[in-house]
Amino acid sequence: MWTQTKSLSLEVDGAGPAVFRILFGLLGFWSALRFILNDWIERFFVVPTFFFKYQGFEWVTAWSQTGMYIHFGLIALSALLVTLGLFYRVSVVVFFLSFTYVEFIDVTNYLNHYYFISLVSFLMIFMPLNRCFSLDAWFKPSRGSGHVPLWVLNLLRFQVGCVYLYAGVAKMGADWLQYAQPLNIWLSPKTDMPLVGPWMDSLWLHYGMSWMGCFFDTTIVFWLLWKRSRPFAYGVVVFFHLFTGYLFNIGLFPVIMMASATIFFDPSWPRRLLGSSVPGFSLSAPLRPGHFWGLHGFGKVLILGYCLVQLLLPLRTFTYDGNVLWHEAGMRWSWRVMVRQKTASLTYKVTLPKIGRTTLVSPSKYLTRHQEREISTQPDLILQLAHHIARDFEAKGHESVEVRAEVTASLNGRRAQVLVDPTIDLAKEEDGFGPKSWVLPAPTDPPLQLNRKVARHSL
Amino acid sequence: MYLRHFLHSFRFHHFTLVLMVMGFAACSLTARQEAAEDKNQREVVTTDVSTDTTTDDSATTSDDGAFADAFTKTALLEGIAQNVVFPGYEFALIKTKVLQSSVQAYVTALEAGDAATELVAAQEAWKAAALAWQETELYQFGPAADLGGVATAMGAKGLRKQIYSWPLTNPCRVDQESLENVFSAANYTMNELENVYGLDAIEYLLFNRETTNACSSGHVVNNTEKEVHWAQLSDSDIRERRAHHALALTKEVNRQVESLIFAWKPGGENYMGSFTTAGNGSSLFGSVQLALNDVTDALFYLDTLVKDKKLAKPAGIQDCTAASCEGYVESLYARYSKEMLHANLVGFQKIFLGGKADVDAIGFDDYLVSVGAKDLAERMTKNIQIAVDELSMMEGSLYGAAQSFSGNTCDTDEPELCAVYRKVKAVTDDLKTQFVNILDLELPQFAEGDND
Numbered sequence: 001m002w003t004q005t006k007s008l009s010l011e012v013d014g015a016g017p018a019v020f021r022i023l024f025g026l027l028g029f030w031s032a033l034r035f036i037l038n039d040w041i042e043r044f045f046v047v048p049t050f051f052f053k054y055q056g057f058e059w060v061t062a063w064s065q066t067g068m069y070i071h072f073g074l075i076a077l078s079a080l081l082v083t084l085g086l087f088y089r090v091s092v093v094v095f096f097l098s099f100t101y102v103e104f105i106d107v108t109n110y111l112n113h114y115y116f117i118s119l120v121s122f123l124m125i126f127m128p129l130n131r132c133f134s135l136d137a138w139f140k141p142s143r144g145s146g147h148v149p150l151w152v153l154n155l156l157r158f159q160v161g162c163v164y165l166y167a168g169v170a171k172m173g174a175d176w177l178q179y180a181q182p183l184n185i186w187l188s189p190k191t192d193m194p195l196v197g198p199w200m201d202s203l204w205l206h207y208g209m210s211w212m213g214c215f216f217d218t219t220i221v222f223w224l225l226w227k228r229s230r231p232f233a234y235g236v237v238v239f240f241h242l243f244t245g246y247l248f249n250i251g252l253f254p255v256i257m258m259a260s261a262t263i264f265f266d267p268s269w270p271r272r273l274l275g276s277s278v279p280g281f282s283l284s285a286p287l288r289p290g291h292f293w294g295l296h297g298f299g300k301v302l303i304l305g306y307c308l309v310q311l312l313l314p315l316r317t318f319t320y321d322g323n324v325l326w327h328e329a330g331m332r333w334s335w336r337v338m339v340r341q342k343t344a345s346l347t348y349k350v351t352l353p354k355i356g357r358t359t360l361v362s363p364s365k366y367l368t369r370h371q372e373r374e375i376s377t378q379p380d381l382i383l384q385l386a387h388h389i390a391r392d393f394e395a396k397g398h399e400s401v402e403v404r405a406e407v408t409a410s411l412n413g414r415r416a417q418v419l420v421d422p423t424i425d426l427a428k429e430e431d432g433f434g435p436k437s438w439v440l441p442a443p444t445d446p447p448l449q450l451n452r453k454v455a456r457h458s459l
Numbered sequence: 460m461y462l463r464h465f466l467h468s469f470r471f472h473h474f475t476l477v478l479m480v481m482g483f484a485a486c487s488l489t490a491r492q493e494a495a496e497d498k499n500q501r502e503v504v505t506t507d508v509s510t511d512t513t514t515d516d517s518a519t520t521s522d523d524g525a526f527a528d529a530f531t532k533t534a535l536l537e538g539i540a541q542n543v544v545f546p547g548y549e550f551a552l553i554k555t556k557v558l559q560s561s562v563q564a565y566v567t568a569l570e571a572g573d574a575a576t577e578l579v580a581a582q583e584a585w586k587a588a589a590l591a592w593q594e595t596e597l598y599q600f601g602p603a604a605d606l607g608g609v610a611t612a613m614g615a616k617g618l619r620k621q622i623y624s625w626p627l628t629n630p631c632r633v634d635q636e637s638l639e640n641v642f643s644a645a646n647y648t649m650n651e652l653e654n655v656y657g658l659d660a661i662e663y664l665l666f667n668r669e670t671t672n673a674c675s676s677g678h679v680v681n682n683t684e685k686e687v688h689w690a691q692l693s694d695s696d697i698r699e700r701r702a703h704h705a706l707a708l709t710k711e712v713n714r715q716v717e718s719l720i721f722a723w724k725p726g727g728e729n730y731m732g733s734f735t736t737a738g739n740g741s742s743l744f745g746s747v748q749l750a751l752n753d754v755t756d757a758l759f760y761l762d763t764l765v766k767d768k769k770l771a772k773p774a775g776i777q778d779c780t781a782a783s784c785e786g787y788v789e790s791l792y793a794r795y796s797k798e799m800l801h802a803n804l805v806g807f808q809k810i811f812l813g814g815k816a817d818v819d820a821i822g823f824d825d826y827l828v829s830v831g832a833k834d835l836a837e838r839m840t841k842n843i844q845i846a847v848d849e850l851s852m853m854e855g856s857l858y859g860a861a862q863s864f865s866g867n868t869c870d871t872d873e874p875e876l877c878a879v880y881r882k883v884k885a886v887t888d889d890l891k892t893q894f895v896n897i898l899d900l901e902l903p904q905f906a907e908g909d910n911d
Contacts (some may be wrong), residue, residue, distance in 0.1 A: 189748045193737035345891040358868045360777035416892035450830040
């Protein structure tokens, strides 16, 4: 069902994208509420005394406790307004800015699905998703044509498609496919789960889930786009995300992806589902098919540019030598979801030439346990804390402070190996987008494989 | 024209197909790249942690993971609860009761006159009680676990801090309480912070033979304009006051250890029942893994407190750049830090092996062997024993060793203090890395994640 407007932009039924908006707003509201109700605001933004910054966003800082609660209140309110489609443009701008601001406060809080929410809310700023099923359209019927430009639909599909596709690409490594890691580690202890527990320590299941997970992520977009396979594919999407949500502590991620995958449906699906006889559910003008973009001129350039960035950004890791799971360069913004089990032990060695002393410093002196756990495996964050430690000692009157890191990390069950060159003075190293010569090579031995049906909670 | 036609007919699912092809191409590129790296890196000498971890074949235990075949996680929980933690608390209670009677005898003797013998007996009783408690110090899960904070363990009641609160101690406040003579009141500790009572405060009261107080000259205790101040007390007053104070605190410690045992035991609040039925109808733990996560969280005491605070800080290795750091030792007045540290290591060893080193029992070593990580099980078992032995061989007190330590970061095993530190670190490095990695044991999740 397609049409063409005066601006020559081809249009589609806005019902599907409007439902996407409603679900997205609800999830944004729920997400903010979780932070408020679970005391996460205090844990992640009030208790820490040091925050890890993104390059170029060092100016982003946490507010006071009250300020942070007000900030999350703003996120929740704007998300609710997005859901209702009330003051939509302003609401979605406020939601994007306030949500993304929080994401930028501390790198240790980075999650792929937060990044996804930021990207989608950014795109939604330019999308007239309030033309359908919104209070804006209800108050001002002239806005409620019920149509949206075709590029709106396709750009949202592209964005959701990127998540799945690159999540699949990230799984195409030897650890995942050849050794079924880290699923082998993660599933083995879950033998006391209801129903599925007895199989959780079976190696065939670990391999099966690894390969099926990779196949699912890499191809699901195609199956969702193909009309014939779509109903079955969405069923698989629901099963996949419910199952992974049941198995792992991944918060709202499964719900977000299940909601997002509805964008692959025919854009008129809500009308078909609810019936055109329901008031507000019929289109005022007929639609006709168009081609891919449905947009001309500068807008097309912007969209193509955005798509290019989204396509290339996750691929940047291939410009670095070595294993991204080890050196982590190109790990963020790349949809590398659930691909590694990594733990580390980190201590800093601080040399104070002025008094001729070298002392060890535990990261726990500056960080919460959550932060310490996160940074110990990520070289760029290890570097950030090294700089902070150097500044801290210099502020106490020491000069030419040298900071070295002693860090060993275990990747996917392997014996721990030195991650960062302990001879390098990190205080003198600069962060950047280039490869980090002070990160030592990844382990070459295969990961440990838990290969026995054990760990049952009862015989 | 052909290009325009192509673009016009280019639909979104075509675009998706292109993306998929790109994905597979990238994948095959990655796989080839990884294979090439593997080949190259096998020729690169990488520094492995094993190279700086001396292993000593003489360090052996009788528990060699022999239960791996019969291992179940419920059996592990049962072993931890029934063979290690609960008996540890019961033993601690026996010792704190002896402490109470010894301090009572000291008080009585002091009132009668000379009490030198009774004081020594009370001090020895304190040492015995402290050792018994230190073995259980790592077992800070369940009722002993701290309340509040970011990762409260299931069933936490904060009872550990009621019994022993180090490093939260405050001798000045203890003196203030002695001066104000309020310690005999019922439920006295209810209104006080934990740093003025417990075994640590009792140590100060029994072992500090100075009659001065631990407060600064400007503190209210030393303000002679106040109605009650320190200078009013004679030496004998102070000794008597401190003895009575110690007795009151000893009674309170006993009461708290009894509360802890009551909270654990079947027939009491039965935390043990909830713990051992984790994942099988437990009212606290929906899965065995949750219970094991709490245990693992508690085991990190070996890293953050034993290694960092009890060993490294007083030695000036870590978090202290002053000329002398020995004042940070755990047992400053009884000079019993080394022995207490030894008890901590033995406590860790018991929970790792499921019991004493010379007794076969189901422990984490069996868990590791059962999942195929025999190397790690053997290495940790051996390294724990080496650390225990190293500390046993250390001469003199930890305070003395820290005092004579020249201050370095222990890159070698010299002096002896460094050898101890490095042996403990060998254990904690494995604990923090491969151990939690392969058993997927970690801190309780604070929030959602997608393993980025």
